[in-house]
Structures are given as C-alpha cells and as structure tokens.
Amino acid sequence: MLSRIEAEAKLKTLFGLEKFHDNQWNAIENIFQGKRVLLIEKTGFGKSLCYQFPATQFKGITVIFSPLIALMRDQIKKLNTLNISAQCINSEQTDEENQSIIEQAKQGKIKILYIAPERQENNEWIEATRAMNLSMVVVDEAHCISVWGHDFRPAFRRIINLVKLLPTNFPVLATTATATKRVEDDILKQVGGNITCIRGNLLRDNFHLRTVKVDSEDEKLAWLGATINQIPGNGIIYTGTRVNTEIYSRWFEHLGISSIAYNAGLDGELRKEIENGLLDNRWKCVISTNALGMGIDKHDIRFIVHTQIPASPIHYYQEIGRAGRDGKPTYLILFFTPDDVQLPKAFINTARPSAEKYERVIAALKKEPLGERDFMRVTNLKTTQVRVIKADLLDQNIIREVSYGKQRKYEFQFNAPKLSTTSFEKLREAKLNELDKMLEYVETKSCRMSFLRNYLSDAHTESCGKCDNDVQKSIKVHYTDEWKEKVEAFHSSYFPALEIEDAKTNLVNGVAASYYGATNIGSIIHKCKYENGGDFPNSLVKQTLRAFKKYFSKETFDLILYVPPTESGNLVKHFAEKISVALVIPLSHNLVKTKQTQPQKIFQNSYLKHDNVAGTFNYTKPNEETENPFC
Amino acid sequence: MILSSEISFWIALTQIPRWGNVKVNTLLQMIFEKEKIGLEDFFSRSVQEWKEKFGLSEVDCENFTAAKNELPNYSFIAEDLLSQGFEIIPITSSDYSSTLKENLNPLNAPPLLYIKGNKKILQESSLAIVGSRDASEISLQFTDKIARLASKQYKVVVSGFAKGVDKQALDSSLKYKGQSIIVLPQGISTFGSGITKYYSQIIEGDVLVLSTFFPKSPWSVQLAMARNPIIYGLAKEIYVAESGNEGGTWSGVLDGLRKKRNIFVRKPEAIEKNANNILIQKGAIAVDFDGNSIPFQYEEIEQKQLVFAEPKNISKETKYPQQENLFK
Numbered sequence: 001m002l003s004r005i006e007a008e009a010k011l012k013t014l015f016g017l018e019k020f021h022d023n024q025w026n027a028i029e030n031i032f033q034g035k036r037v038l039l040i041e042k043t044g045f046g047k048s049l050c051y052q053f054p055a056t057q058f059k060g061i062t063v064i065f066s067p068l069i070a071l072m073r074d075q076i077k078k079l080n081t082l083n084i085s086a087q088c089i090n091s092e093q094t095d096e097e098n099q100s101i102i103e104q105a106k107q108g109k110i111k112i113l114y115i116a117p118e119r120q121e122n123n124e125w126i127e128a129t130r131a132m133n134l135s136m137v138v139v140d141e142a143h144c145i146s147v148w149g150h151d152f153r154p155a156f157r158r159i160i161n162l163v164k165l166l167p168t169n170f171p172v173l174a175t176t177a178t179a180t181k182r183v184e185d186d187i188l189k190q191v192g193g194n195i196t197c198i199r200g201n202l203l204r205d206n207f208h209l210r211t212v213k214v215d216s217e218d219e220k221l222a223w224l225g226a227t228i229n230q231i232p233g234n235g236i237i238y239t240g241t242r243v244n245t246e247i248y249s250r251w252f253e254h255l256g257i258s259s260i261a262y263n264a265g266l267d268g269e270l271r272k273e274i275e276n277g278l279l280d281n282r283w284k285c286v287i288s289t290n291a292l293g294m295g296i297d298k299h300d301i302r303f304i305v306h307t308q309i310p311a312s313p314i315h316y317y318q319e320i321g322r323a324g325r326d327g328k329p330t331y332l333i334l335f336f337t338p339d340d341v342q343l344p345k346a347f348i349n350t351a352r353p354s355a356e357k358y359e360r361v362i363a364a365l366k367k368e369p370l371g372e373r374d375f376m377r378v379t380n381l382k383t384t385q386v387r388v389i390k391a392d393l394l395d396q397n398i399i400r401e402v403s404y405g406k407q408r409k410y411e412f413q414f415n416a417p418k419l420s421t422t423s424f425e426k427l428r429e430a431k432l433n434e435l436d437k438m439l440e441y442v443e444t445k446s447c448r449m450s451f452l453r454n455y456l457s458d459a460h461t462e463s464c465g466k467c468d469n470d471v472q473k474s475i476k477v478h479y480t481d482e483w484k485e486k487v488e489a490f491h492s493s494y495f496p497a498l499e500i501e502d503a504k505t506n507l508v509n510g511v512a513a514s515y516y517g518a519t520n521i522g523s524i525i526h527k528c529k530y531e532n533g534g535d536f537p538n539s540l541v542k543q544t545l546r547a548f549k550k551y552f553s554k555e556t557f558d559l560i561l562y563v564p565p566t567e568s569g570n571l572v573k574h575f576a577e578k579i580s581v582a583l584v585i586p587l588s589h590n591l592v593k594t595k596q597t598q599p600q601k602i603f604q605n606s607y608l609k610h611d612n613v614a615g616t617f618n619y620t621k622p623n624e625e626t627e628n629p630f631c
Numbered sequence: 632m633i634l635s636s637e638i639s640f641w642i643a644l645t646q647i648p649r650w651g652n653v654k655v656n657t658l659l660q661m662i663f664e665k666e667k668i669g670l671e672d673f674f675s676r677s678v679q680e681w682k683e684k685f686g687l688s689e690v691d692c693e694n695f696t697a698a699k700n701e702l703p704n705y706s707f708i709a710e711d712l713l714s715q716g717f718e719i720i721p722i723t724s725s726d727y728s729s730t731l732k733e734n735l736n737p738l739n740a741p742p743l744l745y746i747k748g749n750k751k752i753l754q755e756s757s758l759a760i761v762g763s764r765d766a767s768e769i770s771l772q773f774t775d776k777i778a779r780l781a782s783k784q785y786k787v788v789v790s791g792f793a794k795g796v797d798k799q800a801l802d803s804s805l806k807y808k809g810q811s812i813i814v815l816p817q818g819i820s821t822f823g824s825g826i827t828k829y830y831s832q833i834i835e836g837d838v839l840v841l842s843t844f845f846p847k848s849p850w851s852v853q854l855a856m857a858r859n860p861i862i863y864g865l866a867k868e869i870y871v872a873e874s875g876n877e878g879g880t881w882s883g884v885l886d887g888l889r890k891k892r893n894i895f896v897r898k899p900e901a902i903e904k905n906a907n908n909i910l911i912q913k914g915a916i917a918v919d920f921d922g923n924s925i926p927f928q929y930e931e932i933e934q935k936q937l938v939f940a941e942p943k944n945i946s947k948e949t950k951y952p953q954q955e956n957l958f959k
C-alpha cells in the first residue's frame with residue numbers, strides 16, 4: 001500500500017496539489033484497505049478527491065452515484081483537463097452518447113464514471129456492469145439515502161441495496177456535507193455496519209450571515225433592486241418556486257440588472273449554458289430554485305440570497321455552502337416575511353397523498369402489472385402524487401419495479417405487508433419541527449453559524465464573529481414611494497410567457513395576463529366563472545389588450561377564434577367579441593367541439609387531460625378568412 | 632437465510648466454467664461441513680489453500696480468481712433481481728426444497744434456485760404431470776383429472792410450462808384452486824409474458840415460478856432438457872400423460888427410471904399411438920384414467936403383441952443412500 005508521502009508525490013503530478021488534508025488521507029487510507037467509509041465534511045472541503053485519487057490508483061473503474069447532473073459535468077470537465085479519463089451517463093445525454101460511454105467503460109478506457117442513481121433501474125446499464133472491471137463504488141451526497149435528510153431521493157434506496165450486496169472488502173465511499181446525527185445514524189444503519197465514519201468540523205469562517213425581515217414580497221423586490229449591484233462579486237438568488245425565478249429575473253431585466261433565471265423546468269442544453277455562464281461570471285446573479293448549485297465547484301460565489309426561507313437549517317447550510325469556497329468574505333442573506341412559512345408548510349402537509357389514493361394504486365396493481373403512465377390513466381392521480389405513492393409503496397415492499405423487455409412496470413408483491421401510514425405521520429412531524437427550527441434561526445439573537453453547526457451535530461463552542469448578531473449590525477429595509485411606484489409599474493407591464501412551441505405543433509408562444517395569485521386577475525376570472533359574476537370585466541379586456549400591444553402589435557391577424565366552452569356558457573365568446581371589436585379583427589365561431597368533453601380540471605394528470613380533448617376540436621371552415629368580407 | 636453480501640459469491644460459484652452441480656456441491660460440502668467456514672471466507676483464502684485444502688486444480692484456481700474479480704459485477708445483477716421481486720435460494724437455505732435435494736441425491740441438486748412468488752409451496756407435498764407438447768385430447772383430460780386430484784389432496788402440481796400437457800397441468804391446477812410450480816426452461820428474468828399471464832395467481836401465492844439457470848439466459852433446447860430432472864426432482868410423484876418414443880418426456884422418464892423414481896404412466900387405449908406402453912414395459916407404473924395403478928393388465932397387452940415386462944416394485948430403500956445433514 002502507498003504511504004502518505006508516496007501518495008502525495010502522486011497527488012502532485014496527477015492533480016497538482018501539494019498535500020492531502022488529514023481527513024482526506026484518513027479516508028483514502030481506509031479505502032485502500034478495502035473498507036467502507038462515510039465521510040462527513042463541510043462543503044468545499046475536498047471530498048471528491050477522496051475518491052478521485054484512489055480511482056487513479058485502482059486497476060478498474062470507479063462508479064460514482066451522484067444525484068446532480070450539473071455536478072457530474074463540472075467534475076468531468078476538471079478531471080479531463082487533468083488527463084484523467086472521466087465520463088458520465090445520464091438522461092440528458094442521447095442514448096447513443098450513453099451507449100458509447102458504456103462501451104468505453106467495458107473496454108476499460110474509463111477510470112471514473114459518474115452516473116445518476118436512477119440508472120440502476122436501466123437494463124442496459126445492469127447488463128453492461130457485468131462486463132466492467134469494477135474497483136470502487138461511491139455514493140456522493142449520501143444524505144439522499146435518508147428520509148430524515150433534507151433531500152431524500154427514492155432512487156438511492158437501490159444504491160443502498162447494492163452496497164449491501166457488494167463483497168465486504170470492496171471499497172465503498174459515501175460522502176455528504178450535511179448530515180445531522182440522526183441522518184448519520186440512519187446511513188450507518190442502512191449500510192448495515194461495517195462502515196467507518198469520518199466527521200470534520202463544519203465552520204465556514206468566511207461567511208457573513210445576515211437575515212432581513214420585510215413585510216411583503218414587493219419589499220424584497222425593491223431591496224434587491226436597490227442593493228444587489230452594491231454587493232461585491234457575483235452570486236445566486238434562490239427563490240422558493242420556479243415562477244419566482246422568472247418574476248425576479250424579469251424584474252431585474254426591467255431595472256437593467258444583469259441576471260438569468262434557472263430552474264429544473266428548463267431544457268438540458270439551456271441549463272448547461274447557464275451553469276457555464278455562472279462559472280464565467282456572465283451575470284451579476286443567477287436566480288434559481290435550489291436545483292442549481294449543489295456540488296458545483298465554483299470558488300468565488302460571493303453572495304447567496306434566499307428570498308424564501310428554506311425548509312430547515314440543513315437545507316439552508318447546504319444551499320449557502322456553495323458560496324465562498326475560496327475563503328474570501330462572502331455574504332449570505334436570508335429574507336423573511338411571516339407569510340413565507342406558508343409555502344414550506346404546504347409542501348410538508350401535502351407531501352403525501354391520502355391513504356385512499358395509495359389504496360387506489362394498490363387495487364389497480366393487484367389486477368395487473370402497470371407502467372407509470374398506465375396507472376396514472378387508471379387512477380386519475382397527479383404525476384407528483386403518483387411518484388410519491390410509487391416510492392412509498394416500493395419502500396414498504398408492497399410493490400416492485402420490474403422490467404418487461406424495455407419497459408418498466410410495477411407489480412404487487414405476493415405476501416406484501418399492509419400499507420403503513422404511521423411512518424408518514426412521523427416524518428411529517430419531524431419536517432414541521434425542522435421548519436420551526438428554521439424560524440428559530442431567523443429569530444435567534446446569538447451566533448448564526450453556531451446555530452447551524454449545532455443543528456448539524458457539530459460539537460464546538462466558539463462563535464463566528466461575522467454574523468449580524470455577532471457584529472450587531474442588521475439590515476433594515478426602507479420601502480420608499482419611489483420604489484413602490486417602480487414595483488407597481490413592473491407588475492402592470494409584466495406578462496408571463498406561455499411557451500408551447502416545439503416540433504410537434506405549429507402553434508407559437510404566447511403570453512398570459514398574469515400568474516394566478518401574483519395579481520387580482522385570477523380571482524376576477526374565478527368570480528365570473530364560478531360565482532355568477534357575469535361577463536369578464538373591462539379591466540381584463542384592457543390588460544389583455546396591453547399584452548397584445550406589447551407583444552403582437554406588429555403582426556397582422558386574419559381571424560380570432562375562441563375555445564368553445566365545456567360549462568362556462570358564453571363567457572369566453574363574449575370576451576372574444578369585445579377583443580375582436582377593439583382590435584378590428586374578424587371573429588369566427590367555427591372552432592367547435594365534435595363531442596362533449598369533461599371539464600379539464602377533473603383530470604389530475606396530463607395523460608387524462610390529453611385523452612379528454614384529443615381529437616375533439618374541429619375547425620369547420622379552414623378557408624373562411626379568404627371568404628371574409630372584411631379582408 | 633444467507634447474508635445479502637454472500638449472494639454474489641453464490642452466483643459467482645455457479646458461473647465457474649465447466650463446473651457442474653456435482654463439483655460445486657462437493658466444494659460446498661467441504662466449505663460448509665468440513666471446514667465450517669462461509670463462502671466469503673472461502674473466496675478470501677489464498678490460491679495455495681484452495682489447492683491444498685479444497686483440491687482445486689491450477690485451472691480451477693484461475694477461474695476462481697476471475698470469479699472473485701467479478702463479485703462486484705454479480706452484486707449489481709443480484710441487486711437488480713432482488714429489486715424486481717425475485718428471490719435467490721441457495722441449497723444451504725431452509726427455504727430450499729427438501730424434496731428436490733432428496734430426489735436428486737443432493738450432489739446433483741442445483742446449488743441455486745431463482746424464484747418469484749410463494750416460496751412456501753416448495754415445502755408442500757407435490758406431484759408432476761408431464762407429457763408431449765402435442766398431446767391428444769384424452770391425455771389432456773387425464774392431466775386435468777390428475778390436477779383435480781392433486782388439488783383435492785393439497786398437493787402442488789409441478790410442470791414445465793411447455794405447450795400441451797405442461798400447460799394443461801398448470802391451468803387445471805389453477806382451475807381447481809390448487810397450487811403450482813412452473814419450472815422454467817430459461818432464466819427467470821426473461822419470463823415477463825408468463826408473469827403477466829399468471830400475475831394474479833402469483834401475487835395470491837398459488838403459483839411459484841422457478842428457474843435454476845442464470846437469470847438472463849434465453850430459452851434453449853439444452854435448457855429445456857436440463858430442466859426436466861428439476862421437474863422430476865421437485866415432485867414426490869410423477870404422472871406421465873403421454874410420451875412419444877423420443878424427445879423431452881421420453882428421455883425425462885427414462886432418466887427418472889434410472890434414478891429409481893416411481894413414475895406413473897397413463898395406460899393408453901388400444902388405438903393410441905404413443906410410447907406410454909413402452910415406458911410401462913421399461914418399468915413405469917401403469918395407471919388408469921383416475922391415476923390408480925393397474926397391476927393386472929398384462930394379458931391385454933400381450934394380446935396386442937407388445938413386449939412387456941412386469942414393472943419392478945421399487946421401495947424407498949433402493950434409492951440413492953440419503954446423505955444425512957447435508958447443507959443443513
């Protein structure tokens with residue numbers, strides 16, 4: 001076995017680094033002895049090196065299960081510049097790309113292979129592993145194994161099962177920056193003993209933690225609008241929802257502040273582009289949901305702002321941990337209005353569908369094996385609900401995911417236990433407690449870094465000396481009339497994009513009058529439709545015309561068609577008539593339904609919504625605009 | 632129960648080139664009974680020890696070293712199987728069919744069973760019904776009748792999932808609310824369509840699907856032949872509905888007779904063209920349509936001018952000597 005001195009000589013030539021941190025060497029030594037290691041070290045510590053270095057010394061391939069595609073790309077780029085052959089397999093690459101990487105891996109041409117845990121469900125991958133010379137398995141972001149962690153991912157369940165099946169002298173490394181004692185114990189228990197835990201301290205001594213209390217969402221917009229350019233360097237703004245990434249970035253655009261929105265809803269190419277841009281400091285800030293950043297190794301993220309409180313102190317530690325890896329002063333700003341609790345609370349309380357819905361899925365699967373799509377059709381459940389139910393039923397060994405040729409189906413298990421909901425309830429309580437802890441963080445008068453470290457079971461006594469409580473400086477927001485006007489002007493000229501263009505349709509993108517809830521437009525429509533409020537009011541017509549003017553005034557239009565109603569009578573027709581008169585564009589009544597449909601809202605998922613209306617619309621006079629007397 | 636970390640060792644052991652059941656089982660005996668160590672321990676021993684203590688040859692040692700390097704690969708395969716609800720039962724497990732061990736002289740028994748469904752069925756009293764793929768109507772009716780009797784007597788029906796008699800045995804067994812073991816001529820993970828077909832019976836615990844081959848192996852004639860002794864081995868009694876004078880049933884029965892099994896062959900009608908009588912002549916026990924043995928029918932057969940010899944009466948003692956406490 002290599003001595004530390006020999007290993008550090010190699011470290012120098014291979015990675016250009018002088019020496020290992022003590023805990024890095026500690027972990028690496030264990031790995032060389034064929035042991036299993038759980039490594040808990042703060043973000044930016046250098047956990048990756050603990051598997052990347054051994055991987056270069058092993059004969060075969062090291063497989064790294066990592067939940068984040070962005071992180072894979074980032075790491076591979078770096079390894080490849082060091083001339084270490086690393087690749088990844090994930091759903092954002094084409095089948096051909098993945099196939100060719102698998103081929104290379106089989107031929108022993110790859111040292112380090114990153115792979116999403118979901119891949120373990122893929123036949124070709126399993127088939128291919130048979131022909132690989134495997135040297136080590138790594139579980140990165142290992143807290144995803146535990147439901148008590150902040151980011152439990154069902155796909156990790158299979159990774160744990162795999163680890164249990166591996167020969168006990170086969171090296172396995174699990175890493176995380178954010179494991180409470182409870183999560184640590186859970187990971188150790190799940191792996192089933194035989195694993196050494198190495199834990200480092202979690203102090204980030206260049207962090208300036210700040211909390212900003214405000215009275216409304218608009219005040220957050222105003223403060224950021226006025227202040228963001230005064231914070232040195234580049235950073236990330238985390239919002240609670242995808243919609244807010246868009247609203248904030250449009251607001252910055254309105255003010256001429258350079259920013260870009262990022263969320264998991266964007267396509268892979270664009271996300272890659274933004275990740276690269278982030279590394280190059282292309283914008284003052286990237287506005288994102290927490291889909292961005294975990295594991296990204298950018299040294300100089302100078303600030304991270306949260307416009308929405310995270311669900312727990314671990315979430316917060318994990319998310320801010322991405323900043324300031326270079327050790328230089330870094331600002332971490334957390335906004336808070338009391339209303340902000342609603343969103344995480346709602347997430348927690350609706351995390352699990354009712355037991356009746358679980359039983360609906362079980363009953364369907366007792367009849368026949370079904371694919372995910374089939375059982376969404378059969379059960380009329382939302383995609384998100386189906387995913388949760390599926391994961392829980394798998395976890396409780398009530399169903400199994402089985403491959404039928406290329407397809408995956410779910411089977412009910414012989415001798416399956418009864419559904420148990422007690423664990424759901426326990427988990428819900430635990431999550432509500434964590435949220436309370438987050439509120440405690442907002443309110444605490446003592447050292448914020450200490451608060452986070454304590455929460456993460458990191459024993460220590462010192463305060464950080466840099467947080468707002470330690471330095472006794474807190475940020476106060478003065479919401480001036482000038483900024484109020486700016487925010488209002490923004491709201492009335494902002495129309496959310498309706499992006500529907502793709503290869504399958506000749507429809508083009510449009511805009512909406514507003515997001516539901518962001519203004520009062522949603523409630524106006526609700527009143528007219530469901531509370532006999534009469535025709536849509538003129539204010540709605542005006543808002544629509546404003547949107548039209550902003551985006552489509554240069555286009556010429558032949559006709560206006562309107563979607564025929566299911567149960568709202570002539571509301572839309574009358575609305576279309578008013579628009580037609582105002583814009584002087586002829587109105588056609590010839591878009592009709594060929595059969596009765598159900599209201600779309602009774603269907604919970606897109607497959608059933610699609611089935612409900614597919615083929616039911618007919619445009620009876622496709623040539624009418626040429627016959628039209630106005631033309 | 633075996634430790635999950637041992638499963639990959641078991642699969643590795645059954646994948647050693649040119650190592651049949653006897654060789655594997657003999658080694659297992661040495662490992663578990665003589666040396667009293669586990670598989671993992673065995674694999675961690677030196678080549679020297681493999682040779683001296685366990686009598687492995689140079690080539691064996693090379694193959695075992697290669698298998699050892701493939702252990703993590705087998706872990707991937709095992710994880711995939713287990714997550715799909717398959718189970719892996721090694722010969723040392725108490726879940727393993729004792730009937731199979733007994734009938735196959737433990738050394739010939741497959742070291743691993745891959746199953747899906749109610750494994751408790753393996754411990755029940757059992758009978759097999761075998762016969763041609765293109766069996767006559769009367770053979771199928773006989774099959775149906777035996778399946779009904781089996782169900783009445785709470786015996787599990789073992790069959791091979793071929794067309795004809797096998798299929799009838801399975802379907803009739805289920806029709807009469809009995810239990811069945813399907814013995815596959817292929818790896819268990821290539822049986823998707825069959826699982827769909829018998830899905831509700833599998834999840835209700837009335838059908839057990841079993842294979843002794845590497846999970847991904849596709850159907851082949853060799854595997855179909857290799858499966859016959861497993862069908863016979865899993866059953867306490869064997870009923871033959873119809874056999875030609877060659878093919879799977881034929882060679883299966885002959886093999887069974889060589890192993891001194893009690894095999895009940897349906898006594899055919901005079902006009903039938905099949906080899907049932909020849910099997911009876913070779914030592915199988917003739918039975919009537921209800922499965923009752925018919926010892927006094929020689930004349931009738933002599934009249935038809937068929938060569939015939941009295942079936943031997945086989946007592947339990949003449950079987951292979953029982954090896955006590957093997958793989959306990």
Ligand SMILES: Nc1ncnc2c1ncn2[C@@H]1O[C@H](COP(=O)(O)OP(=O)(O)OP(=O)(O)O)[C@@H](O)[C@H]1O
Pocket residue numbers: 017018019020021024041042043044045046047048049176177294295296297321322325
């Ligand atoms: N021994 C070392 N000496 C100097 N730099 C190091 C050392 N080890 C790692 N680094 C550097 O530290 C940086 C952060 O490493 P890495 O991405 O592995 O962090 P991490 O612990 O995985 O953090 P996260 O929890 O955010 O994923 C890298 O740029 C790496 O090159």
Ligand SMILES: [Mg+2]
Pocket residue numbers: 047048140295
């Ligand atoms: Mg990392």
Ligand SMILES: [Zn+2]
Pocket residue numbers: 446447448449450463464465466467469470
């Ligand atoms: Zn402090």
